[in-house]
Amino acid sequence: MTLKIQIIIIVLxxxxxxxxxxxxxxxxxxxxxxxxxxxxxxxVIIFAANKNWLQGLSNLLGIELPINMLFFVGFLFxxxxxxxxxxxxxxxxxxxxxxxxxxxxxxxxxxDMIAAGTPDGAGSMLKExxxxxxxxxxxxxxxxxxxx
Amino acid sequence: MSNKxxxxxxxxxxxxxxxxxxxxxxxxxxxxxxxxxxxxxDDTYKLCLENGFNVVSLPINSGIGAxxxxxxxxxxxxxxxxxxxxxxxxxxxxxxxxxxxxxxxEHNTGMLIGSRYIEKQGFQSSGxxxxxxxxxxxxxxxxxxxxxxxxxxxxRMVGRDIIEYFAEEYxxxxxxxxxxxxxxxxxxxxxEIPVVMKERQAGTSSISPKRSIYYMIKVSLACIIxxxxx
Numbered sequence: 140m141t142l143k144i145q146i147i148i149i150v151l152x153x154x155x156x157x158x159x160x161x162x163x164x165x166x167x168x169x170x171x172x173x174x175x176x177x178x179x180x181x182x183v184i185i186f187a188a189n190k191n192w193l194q195g196l197s198n199l200l201g202i203e204l205p206i207n208m209l210f211f212v213g214f215l216f217x218x219x220x221x222x223x224x225x226x227x228x229x230x231x232x233x234x235x236x237x238x239x240x241x242x243x244x245x246x247x248x249x250x251d252m253i254a255a256g257t258p259d260g261a262g263s264m265l266k267e268x269x270x271x272x273x274x275x276x277x278x279x280x281x282x283x284x285x286x287x
Numbered sequence: 288m289s290n291k292x293x294x295x296x297x298x299x300x301x302x303x304x305x306x307x308x309x310x311x312x313x314x315x316x317x318x319x320x321x322x323x324x325x326x327x328x329d330d331t332y333k334l335c336l337e338n339g340f341n342v343v344s345l346p347i348n349s350g351i352g353a354x355x356x357x358x359x360x361x362x363x364x365x366x367x368x369x370x371x372x373x374x375x376x377x378x379x380x381x382x383x384x385x386x387x388x389x390x391x392x393e394h395n396t397g398m399l400i401g402s403r404y405i406e407k408q409g410f411q412s413s414g415x416x417x418x419x420x421x422x423x424x425x426x427x428x429x430x431x432x433x434x435x436x437x438x439x440x441x442x443r444m445v446g447r448d449i450i451e452y453f454a455e456e457y458x459x460x461x462x463x464x465x466x467x468x469x470x471x472x473x474x475x476x477x478x479e480i481p482v483v484m485k486e487r488q489a490g491t492s493s494i495s496p497k498r499s500i501y502y503m504i505k506v507s508l509a510c511i512i513x514x515x516x517x
Contacts, residue, residue: 236459239347240357243323244364247343 148187156180175220290368291388293320293381294358296351301329308340311373315384318371321361325354356457363454371444379442383482387444390480397449397475400435400467401442401482419503423464426507430514431471436479438464449475458509461502465509472514 159176162168186193197208293311297304304322311320321341324332326348335342343357355372362370369391373379383401391399404420423438441463445453449470458465471477 232459235347236349236353236356239345239349240353240360243343243345243357244360246346247361 145187145190149184152180152183152187179216289317289319290366291318291384292358292362292365292367292370293318293384294355294362294370294372295320295322296325296354296358296372296374297322297327297331297335298325298348298351298354299327299329299331301327301331301334304331305334305338307373308335308338311381311384314381318384318388319367321358323354323357323361325349325351350460352457352459352462355462356453359450359453359457362450367450368447369444370450372441374441378484380483380485383442384444387442387480387482390478391444391446394478395446395476396478397446398467398470398477399444400437400440400477400479401444401484402435402437402440402479403482403484404436405479405481406483415499419499422503423506423510426510427464427468427471430468430510433471433477435467435477438467440482442482442484445470461506461509464506465513468510468513 156177159168159173159180163170163173193205193209197203197205200208202208202211293315295304295307295311300307308320308322311318319341321343322335324335324342324344326345332342332344334340343361345354345357358372359370369388371384371387373381373384379401387399387401390396420437420439424435427438428434443463452473453466456469467477
């Protein structure tokens with residue numbers, strides 16, 4: 140590693156950290172998810188600044204070429220990130236599903252209430268139910284909140 | 288107001304939703320019903336409104352599992368004691384709903400499945416599909432020790448406890464065999480009574496040949512995980 144490439148890497152990583160920091164600042168990225176990328180940036184800078192450390196670490200792990208270790212560790216890291224994201228996605232799917240269902244239920248209730256307010260309005264089948272439901276569902280929502 | 292609810296999930300069922308609902312209104316008069324429109328792209332929702340049907344419409348297409356679960360959520364919130372799911376494509380005969388409800392009330396069953404394969408009458412599904420169904424019967428037998436002759440039947444009635452459970456936990460897609468395992472494992476009783484089903488009136492099955500491989504693998508895994516987790 141020449142001094143030139145060392146400087147280039149450090150500058151790029153530094154810019155990357157600044158860029159991510161700015162994304163967090165303008166609220167386009169959650170700090171929670173940005174932390175791991177800050178860590179990557181800092182590690183890159185550390186290993187670029189101390190070129191013997193990479194060699195030392197490969198020797199420690201019994202890998203001959205530092206570049207192989209870099210590929211190996213990098214690959215593991217990327218897998219880990221992708222996996223974490225599948226977990227996050229599953230979680231979001233679950234939440235958006237429940238939100239969709241709740242919005243549908245609310246729409247239904249509003250339609251029923253409007254219909255109940257108009258004589259002979261559409262959906263009068265649930266006229267009585269809409270009123271009866273009003274108090275009950277407030278209780279339900281409170282119960283759900285407690286459970287959560 | 289009845290204490291029994293029919294849940295009718297509908298996604299692009301404009302061809303037969305009106306017939307299905309009218310069939311229920313005529314042949315199962317002591318049931319309330321709710322249509323869950325899963326953001327259909329055809330006229331399903333419009334037809335429901337025009338006919339004054341009781342419909343809950345999901346604002347985003349969420350899949351069959353989420354649609355049916357919305358039905359259970361509805362049943363939970365509005366205090367129904369029994370809920371049965373009926374497909375929107377006209378395969379299920381509403382005349383059996385009353386029979387199933389009476390059986391539930393008399394036997395205090397947790398879940399009652401309408402099976403095509405007890406008396407082997409009516410539409411019996413195609414050869415390969417029947418093989419798949421037999422496979423799931425065997426898998427469920429191995430996992431739970433309980434023999435369910437028609438584990439993929441969409442016609443299933445549940446009581447209040449399971450309504451509340453399903454309102455919280457329900458698989459995203461292809462829920463039938465998986466939920467059967469879950470219900471048995473959680474200690475509720477599962478029984479079957481014979482029903483006769485018709486061939487679908489319109490629309491296509493959600494399980495195309497290409498998807499059937501995915502279906503078999505996904506549902507098998509789901510059943511195994513369900514058996515382990517409860």
